[in-house]
Amino acid sequence: MAMNLKEIEKLIKESIPDALVEIQDLAGDGNHYSATISSSEFIGKSKIEQHKIVYASLKGKMGNELHALAIKTKEKDGSTN
């Protein structure tokens, strides 16, 4: 089962309002995505915690409908990166 790109972006933005989300459909098959998410919510959190916030926003879809979503998180505060 596949999920579309807009749907993924919508779910992430609903949970992380200030998120900048960039999603790529890696294989063009609606099943393998790569997402880069920047948010101030990530500041001061470990990578594991940051990714967990993203997984939580996807409401259980990760690992189910969504098999392949590579995630990269960035802290958005202007001073890093």
Place this chain on the structure above:
Amino acid sequence: MDQQIKELIDNEINNNEVCLFMKGTPDAPQCGFSMAVSNILKILEVKFKGINVLENEQLRLGIKEYSEWPTIPQLYIKKEFVGGCDIVKEMYENGELNKVLEDKKIVFKK
């Protein structure tokens, strides 16, 4: 989670300094993400135990609950959950993984 599965996971994590819960085996990974992490450990010549979750459906579900992490692979170093494929890859690329291995006194190729 089933008590037996929890014990099985505890046992693997306690008895193997570096263990990777993965789909397939280090010699024959069955998912690109599992292969990527397994290959990184091989490149670094880290001795690790690969645990094939595809051989046990309860384990495949249980490990996700155990770590509160929805995907596989999952890498544990000295009982600590380090991350899945994206995090491990990023840590390998920026040198953080070497630092973790060093801090935890795991033998690897520098």
